[in-house]
Amino acid sequence: MNTIKFPPKQDWAQILKRPTQSYNDLEQSVKSIFKDIQSHGDKAIQKYTEMFDGVKISNSVVSSNEFEAASDLVSTGLKEAIKLAYNNIYKFHEAQKSNNLAKVETQPGVICWQAKKPIDSVGLYIPGGSAPLFSSILMLAIPAKIAGCKTITLATPPQKDGSIHPAILYTAHLCGIKTVVKVGGIQAIAGFTFGTDSIPKAYKIFGPGNQYVTVAKQVATTFDVAIDMPAGPSELLVMADETAKPSFVASDLLSQAEHGKDSQVILVSTDNSFIEAVKLEIEAQIEVLPRVEIAEAAISNSKFILVNSFNEAAELINNYAPEHFIVATKDNNFFIDHIHNAGSVFIGDFTPESAGDYASGTNHTLPTNAYAKQYSGVNLDAFMKTITYQEINQTGIKNIGVAVELMAEAEGLQAHKNAMSKRLEAIKESVKS
Numbered sequence: 166m167n168t169i170k171f172p173p174k175q176d177w178a179q180i181l182k183r184p185t186q187s188y189n190d191l192e193q194s195v196k197s198i199f200k201d202i203q204s205h206g207d208k209a210i211q212k213y214t215e216m217f218d219g220v221k222i223s224n225s226v227v228s229s230n231e232f233e234a235a236s237d238l239v240s241t242g243l244k245e246a247i248k249l250a251y252n253n254i255y256k257f258h259e260a261q262k263s264n265n266l267a268k269v270e271t272q273p274g275v276i277c278w279q280a281k282k283p284i285d286s287v288g289l290y291i292p293g294g295s296a297p298l299f300s301s302i303l304m305l306a307i308p309a310k311i312a313g314c315k316t317i318t319l320a321t322p323p324q325k326d327g328s329i330h331p332a333i334l335y336t337a338h339l340c341g342i343k344t345v346v347k348v349g350g351i352q353a354i355a356g357f358t359f360g361t362d363s364i365p366k367a368y369k370i371f372g373p374g375n376q377y378v379t380v381a382k383q384v385a386t387t388f389d390v391a392i393d394m395p396a397g398p399s400e401l402l403v404m405a406d407e408t409a410k411p412s413f414v415a416s417d418l419l420s421q422a423e424h425g426k427d428s429q430v431i432l433v434s435t436d437n438s439f440i441e442a443v444k445l446e447i448e449a450q451i452e453v454l455p456r457v458e459i460a461e462a463a464i465s466n467s468k469f470i471l472v473n474s475f476n477e478a479a480e481l482i483n484n485y486a487p488e489h490f491i492v493a494t495k496d497n498n499f500f501i502d503h504i505h506n507a508g509s510v511f512i513g514d515f516t517p518e519s520a521g522d523y524a525s526g527t528n529h530t531l532p533t534n535a536y537a538k539q540y541s542g543v544n545l546d547a548f549m550k551t552i553t554y555q556e557i558n559q560t561g562i563k564n565i566g567v568a569v570e571l572m573a574e575a576e577g578l579q580a581h582k583n584a585m586s587k588r589l590e591a592i593k594e595s596v597k598s
């Protein structure tokens with residue numbers, strides 16, 4: 166756990182490199198699995214489920230009996246916790262309904278407006294390789310339902326005995342999801358991409374996952390499918406100074422380190438003794454974690470960076486573009502103003518990142534691997550398309566007709582011009598008669 170002093174810019178890419186395999190590393194193997202599933206559907210999916218999840222499954226669709234049995238296996242306390250989270254996530258996403266869709270009369274007689282329509286068929290991927298992330302169902306199914314998506318299919322990897330973790334089935338049922346398939350990884354994303362006998366084709370695929378899932382989603386976009394964003398191995402950057410509490414910061418860093426060996430956590434600070442205090446706390450706290458081995462591997466990918474000023478910190482953080490950004494300093498507003506590349510921001514000593522992972526209301530499906538530079542996390546709009554409308558009357562044609570004719574002619578597109586000229590002539594004729 167060495168501390169790096171604010172490095173020169175030319176070293177940032179190397180120092181801040183994510184420990185995951187890249188698109189190029191996995192592209193060929195992912196594409197060959199896609200090809201097989203495109204040709205052989207469920208049969209090929211079964212083969213890859215056996216290969217990667219070590220279980221043979223002949224019918225991957227979860228039955229109503231399985232849904233019912235799962236509910237009895239979830240404790241009342243956990244059900245109540247999931248309902249609390251459900252309500253907060255519902256409240257936050259419902260508030261995202263946009264009412265800024267007024268009709269605009271751009272010129273007299275020319276009316277333009279927009280309306281949002283749900284995406285008909287969506288595929289939701291719920292990770293289940295190393296932990297059953299039932300919280301991700303709330304993050305995806307709630308906005309999909311609010312948006313009004315008709316076909317919502319959930320895919321998640323089976324456990325070794327071929328079952329799905331009861332909390333996943335309970336949460337799916339709570340969210341009103343009827344179709345759950347026991348398929349994970351690349352094979353699930355390929356199933357959504359092409360559609361099979363048991364998996365409806367999705368127009369857009371959502372959800373986090375490991376590096377295989379993330380690259381598979383990127384490959385899916387080379388077919389006719391959209392994705393939310395690349396949401397791969399979890400990452401967290403904490404900016405803290407001497408006013409923060411080392412034990413809190415260490416617990417936050419470990420909370421994301423325990424996700425996977427390819428997770429990455431970073432501490433940036435203006436205070437070297439604070440960094441040392443956090444390191445001691447990490448050593449003490451990591452020992453007793455059940456996932457100590459995973460967390461240790463992730464911590465070994467992680468960085469402690471000493472900067473001279475908040476300005477240096479802001480420049481470095483915007484360059485790294487973390488999935489999650491916690492700020493605990495004497496001037497958090499400086500960072501709220503200056504950080505423009507981050508998936509989700511957590512402010513102050515009492516806003517742990519786990520709050521957003523589960524229950525505060527914000528969405529935890531967020532861009533990783535510096536994609537926060539160009540992508541947003543999942544929100545209500547991600548499940549909708551915006552259609553534009555226009556209606557023009559004869560006054561409107563008179564107002565914009567000649568401009569359209571001139572522009573069409575200048576582009577050399579005579580048929581475009583004709584479509585307008587015919588209307589203008591008809592208006593002239595009707596005035597004459």
Ligand SMILES: NC(=O)c1ccc[n+]([C@@H]2O[C@H](COP(=O)([O-])OP(=O)(O)OC[C@H]3O[C@@H](n4cnc5c(N)ncnc54)[C@H](O)[C@@H]3O)[C@@H](O)[C@H]2O)c1
Pocket residue numbers: 217218291292293294295296298301322323348349350351352373374375376377378395396397398399424425428488529530531532533
């Ligand atoms: N960015 C986000 O918003 C976000 C949110 C939640 C979780 N996450 C991340 O999601 C990830 C979940 O990963 P996970 O592994 O636990 O579950 P997962 O469901 O994403 O992946 C498990 C699947 O990977 C496939 N797989 C495993 N090894 C393979 C191999 N060698 N070749 C091909 N396929 C293989 C298997 O089919 C398996 O079912 C973690 O990295 C976590 O950090 C990210």
Ligand SMILES: N[C@H](CO)Cc1c[nH]c[nH+]1
Pocket residue numbers: 298300301373398399400421488522529530531
């Ligand atoms: N931190 C993850 C997003 O990177 C989300 C999650 C789910 N469960 C726990 N955490």
Ligand SMILES: [Zn+2]
Pocket residue numbers: 399420421424522
């Ligand atoms: Zn998490």
